[in-house]
Amino acid sequence: MMFESFRKYVYEDQAEIVIVGTGAGGATAARVLAAAGRDVLMLEEGPKLDNAERRRDAIGAMSSAMRMAGSQTTTGTMPIPVLQGVCVGGSTAINSGIIWRMPEDVRDEWMAEHGLDWLVDDAELNRIYEVIEDELEVESTQDEVRGGNALLMQKGAEALGLPGKPMQRNARRCQGKGECLQGCSGERRQSMDVSYVPRAIADGARLTTGCRVEKVWIEAGRAVGVMGSRIDLRTRKPVGRFRVRAEHVIVSAGVVHTPIILRKSGLRGLVGERFQSHPGTAIVGRFPEPVRMSFGATQGYEVPMRDRGFKLESLSLPPEMLGARLPGAGRAWQERVANLDHFAQWCSQVRMEAKGRVRGGPFGPLIFFEPTERDLAKVQEALTLICRMMFAAGAVEVYPGIDGVPEIIRDVSEVDALENTPWKRGQVHLVASHLFGTAVAGSDPSRSVVDAELQSHEVRGLYVMDASIFPTNMGVNPQHSIMAVVYRAAEALAAKAEARQAA
């Protein structure tokens, strides 16, 4: 700390409450606290992207909005790319806006095993869900914008008697442009950059971009601000140091970076532990009739199979990513990619039991995560089910994309072989975007990092408000649950700050 006073700061500021990150957690906290009249400053490492101006090509979209351009991976025998947004809105600016309330069994476990009764109080969460769903314009994906990819998935699910349904998304009046990943140019998807961040600003909050927070400033056991590096938004290189003083610090930097900030600040215990995820992968099928993945909601239909430990989703991707999933090289590949409108792609999200850990490393975060054998069995079950759905929907070729099995399957009978041979570690290319844990909440300080109000057990005035606080994963898309528990904790903080000011 003594060396800090010798450093020259290119940016210094102060606020009553400083919030690190503007994703689902940080933006929701800002929305609640600013509406309550608190003096809020949001710090965001990445840029504010103009959705109408965002690049539509995959390289441009990933380079500008994703951490490490989407190349961040876990460490282990099967590296898993971990996708996170690094821009105003965080990962809500690159996701499909899928909305799920927290499942009852998850809520029950959080209360029984982690003492989080106050945080997930049924009546309070329901009140908050309704507010968020109203403000973020949540609705079921309408038929006219579901698109061929999702409609075919529905056909496959119905043929097999699976419990599918159109997705609930925060994208009322979606135009089906299929560009959730690249930024909704019509701004129908209510990601945080077009909803809660501007709303908080309208209520008096401030936003500073290009601030990579590295540690929490702690004095006498209390958080009094944050400090870090000012970033050139074009090169992403540091250009100087900054610090912000505040009475309350909220860290909402995401499941990977929140624990790194906390550990650099001297917090230990379970910080960085119990990393969990819903990794998944996708299967592509070729259909005789045009599918037209380019039109329709990026994700519009889902088959929740929580009892089996996974969820299946339609997933339309840009041609750059679709092309890479098609087998062959040379003429065989060129024939396939000349008809990219004939392919459908559906993915799985697997609720894995594996627990990992996050640590800072010399070249970036280290995410240690190793799926268990049972996790891999769930992946296999999910993917073979997708293959069956593809054929049930009329596919003429299915490309499993599983290393060591045939590249092309032309008959449903071949799926049996796929199902009956156990897959080995490393055969499947997984991707993870739903992340949980690393600063878990709980009533017992020996088993958690923050309490039920999401305040650190160790450092007063320090709060964690993002999916890091989740003591378990959920088996459904987490954005709505993140927002709901943060909303609840932010309301409590607003009341506390009010009382502190009055005193």
Place this chain on the structure above:
Amino acid sequence: MRLSWIERRWMHAIFEGFAPPADESSADDRVLTPRPGEVDYVGGFLEANEHASPIAKVGMRFACALVGTSPIWTGKAAKGIDRLSANERAELLDALSEHRLGLVRELTWLMKVQASMTLFGTKSIRARSGYDRNREGQTPVRLRLVGSKSKKQVA
């Protein structure tokens, strides 16, 4: 990220090998064939890797070296991949994607991902891929409500 002269040659040769180019006179409508020079593969690679993780950058360089020298270590020819004809490169890449060593298959796939990213990121190629075929006219006019009671008006 700076590439050496040989890395540039190998990268271009590898990426181009997945979809060998052809002159308009020899183009076949049934396949997607880039015209010579139509796709800036190396430029696309450099852009994609500008903000990539250090480990990913090392991985791509290693993949480039492995696939670039593959004619030699597969016993196909005593020269780098850049000295093979386009069709020879395509055959070799197809074989590498089914190689008995998982590392070779994985790194070849990594190269294919990069090739696909640059190829379809090129507007003229995307237009010929059929991806956006018949898209025009499908987007419904669905106007947003203005002044919904639940929406706070913001600047």
